[in-house]
Amino acid sequence: MSLGYLKSVLGLFALFSFGELFADEDSLLSGHPRESYMDVKNIDEMEDALRKSMAAVEKHSFSRGWWGWDRLRCRYVDGGRKDEGALKVLRAVFRGLILDRHQKLKEKGEGDLLYLYYTTLTGDRKESVLDVEGRKAYRDIHGGGYHGGWGGAARMRIYEELASQGMLTNEERIRFEEIVKQSLEPRFINFKKKAQSANNHSFGNAGGIALALKLYPDSPQAAEAEAWIDRIWKSLSDFADWTEWTYYPYGPIFLHGLIDIAEATGRIEKEKDLIHSVARRCLGFVHGGGVRGNPNSGSLVRKDLNSIYKDPWNVGYY
Secondary structure, three states, X not given: OOHHHHHHHHHHHHXXXXXXXXXXXXXXXXXXXXXXXXXXXXXXXXXXXXXXXXXXXOOOOOOXXXXXXXXXXXXXXXXXXXXXXXXXXXXXXXXXXXXXXXXXXXXXXXXXXXXXXXOOOOEOOXXXXXXXXXXXXXXXXXXXXXXXXXXXXXXXXXXXXXXXXXXXXXHHHHHHHHHXXXXXXXXXXXXXXXXXXXXXXXXXXXXXXXXXXXXOOOOOOHHHHHHHHHHHHHHHHHOOOOOOOOOOOHHHHHHHHHHHHXXXXXXXXXXXXXXXXXXXXXXXXXOOOOOOOOOOOOOOOOOOHHHHHHOHHHOOOO
16 A cells, blocks of 8 residues: 555545544534534533533623523523523523623633623723723623623523523632622612613613622612612603604613613512503503604514514514
């Protein structure tokens, strides 16, 4: 057998081996979040690969990047908490995008610049670079800017589920509490600035804050945050500007915040008449009982109703 022939055979073997390796890697990382993980046999391998993949991402959307993962959490809960694979996938995402990111930033001396909610800081024209007491914080690296709080409630709900199911170590729970509390410090948020009335900005940002205060009532600026939540909730009763959030995604952002605040602050029963009136108004928009539109709005037509009932958690806006 010639040396050239042997090299060719070895080359082909290596090619197919690497091809299978990349194919296996791709199968572990593709299609998330999936409809179900109950049939995944190598779920631990998938969790490990997904965590590494998430941790390797330099930037991700703190505002919109968590909605899909929160819907996976919702589906897991609604399904009776039977899909253990879904919970492991959520743990991979949580560890990779929050804990591992925090560790990487810590190693660069920037761990204290990570924030999980919104910020009232100003920076360059697009607010992609913020000034934090003379230091630079970059949007989608250290946090999400003013709209970053839109994913704050999702992060809190996922953490709460993981912690309650015993999926995190004690050290991880302590570290997450540290990140939550630093995110609420005055160097990131002035609760008297930005939106002070009911709209998609304030309610979208307030959901995560309310859930954080529920878990950690001794957080920095707890009194200021609660007073802000009271202010924006009070303005619901005379809410007049419904123009911006009558279309996707601002309607769901507002409504998620509404429910998060009500649940975290004990308003579900006490304010049920007000909540019902808002819900009825929303249904009126959706079903043609109100004016709905502006330059960014649209009307979605669905031709296949079966897909809606198959996976209502990921159907989007009705």
